[in-house]
Amino acid sequence: MSKVWILVADDMSAAHVADVASKSGAPYEALVFGDASRADAVAALGPASVTLYDTSATLAEALAPAIADRAAQEQPAAVLCSDDATARAIAGAIAVKLSAAVAAAVTSVSVSEGKTVVERLVADAAAVQVLETSGPAVCIVADGGDEADAGAAAEVATGSASALDSLTVLATNCDGCASNGLLTAEKVVGVGLGIGAKENLALVEELAAALGAEVACTLPLCDNYHWFEHDRVVGTSTQKISPRLYLTLGSSGAPQHMTGVRGAKVIVAVNNDSEASIFRECAYGIVGDVKEIIPVLTAAIKGA
Numbered sequence: 417m418s419k420v421w422i423l424v425a426d427d428m429s430a431a432h433v434a435d436v437a438s439k440s441g442a443p444y445e446a447l448v449f450g451d452a453s454r455a456d457a458v459a460a461l462g463p464a465s466v467t468l469y470d471t472s473a474t475l476a477e478a479l480a481p482a483i484a485d486r487a488a489q490e491q492p493a494a495v496l497c498s499d500d501a502t503a504r505a506i507a508g509a510i511a512v513k514l515s516a517a518v519a520a521a522v523t524s525v526s527v528s529e530g531k532t533v534v535e536r537l538v539a540d541a542a543a544v545q546v547l548e549t550s551g552p553a554v555c556i557v558a559d560g561g562d563e564a565d566a567g568a569a570a571e572v573a574t575g576s577a578s579a580l581d582s583l584t585v586l587a588t589n590c591d592g593c594a595s596n597g598l599l600t601a602e603k604v605v606g607v608g609l610g611i612g613a614k615e616n617l618a619l620v621e622e623l624a625a626a627l628g629a630e631v632a633c634t635l636p637l638c639d640n641y642h643w644f645e646h647d648r649v650v651g652t653s654t655q656k657i658s659p660r661l662y663l664t665l666g667s668s669g670a671p672q673h674m675t676g677v678r679g680a681k682v683i684v685a686v687n688n689d690s691e692a693s694i695f696r697e698c699a700y701g702i703v704g705d706v707k708e709i710i711p712v713l714t715a716a717i718k719g720a
């Protein structure tokens with residue numbers, strides 16, 4: 417019988433990837449890279465089985481060829497993972513080994529009768545494209561969306577896979593990365609070019625302080641204007657966040673930025689252009705000038 421694999425190499429998106437897999441129509445098995453607590457969390461989501469590959473002494477990426485060999489033996493119909501660097505590397509090795517079709521920004525996978533149908537976001541998430549393959553599919557699941565409910569807890573088996581000995585970590589340079597609390601913040605206020613001028617950042621800081629939120633920004637505010645350090649930028653080129661609330665002020669909703677924030681539970685946007693693509697991504701939107709809206713929000717929060 418056809419089966420689906422999920423690859424889990426971080427704690428952020430396992431429940432969402434499991435949700436997509438659980439709706440595929442085929443039983444899904446989880447391959448977890450990390451430690452026992454991550455494997456236990458995934459097991460509680462109700463997969464058919466969990467294999468833990470302990471990465472305390474090796475890079476998960478070094479296991480990729482061995483995992484691809486396992487895929488060649490077991491022939492999963494589809495392999496799903498989140499859009500994180502480690503899972504993508506392993507998924508890539510599997511795709512090559514299986515000569516699989518590869519799709520990114522995937523929102524749904526359906527496996528039946530030797531065919532796999534995949535839905536993925538295109539056109540800045542304005543449209544959904546439907547693909548069908550009669551062979552294996554490797555799917556990078558789009559961030560955000562539903563999370564699998566807890567199911568019958570699966571047994572966790574310990575996987576053994578020989579690691580590439582040609583891959584060595586020389587150094588991990590992490591100056592400033594995540595030291596500001598952005599990665600773990602429950603609330604984040606994001607600021608984009610629509611803020612207009614550096615002096616307006618004081619409005620943002622005041623709002624963030626009232627809300628008890630960290631401040632993030634879009635790439636141009638760091639790279640072009642140098643108003644923020646790089647560790648405040650969120651998106652493709654930098655870091656992904658998954659706060660309960662992401663309040664974004666004067667950003668257009670460019671895909672490279674949104675990739676970093678789709679893990680947020682609720683996105684609220686302020687933009688003066690009612691056609692801005694951010695309004696297709698947010699739960700709540702306010703059309704207006706950030707310089708007028710921010711003080712109103714701050715006063716309302718302080719008065720609450």
Ligand SMILES: Cc1cc2nc3c(=O)[nH]c(=O)nc-3n(C[C@H](O)[C@H](O)[C@H](O)COP(=O)(O)OP(=O)(O)OC[C@H]3O[C@@H](n4cnc5c(N)ncnc54)[C@H](O)[C@@H]3O)c2cc1C
Nearest residue numbers: 608609610634635651652653666667668673687688705706
């Ligand atoms: C390879 C690559 C990687 C990238 N990686 C990243 C990344 O990791 N993170 C990232 O953020 N970007 C990244 N970018 C850049 C990205 O493509 C966008 O250019 C950027 O995110 C846009 O930033 P923005 O939304 O602040 O600006 P804009 O797209 O210019 O949007 C500004 C918005 O503000 C609104 N606005 C203007 N004035 C006001 C006002 N007074 N009140 C309210 N709203 C107003 C406008 O309507 C507009 O929608 C990358 C680009 C490339 C090519």
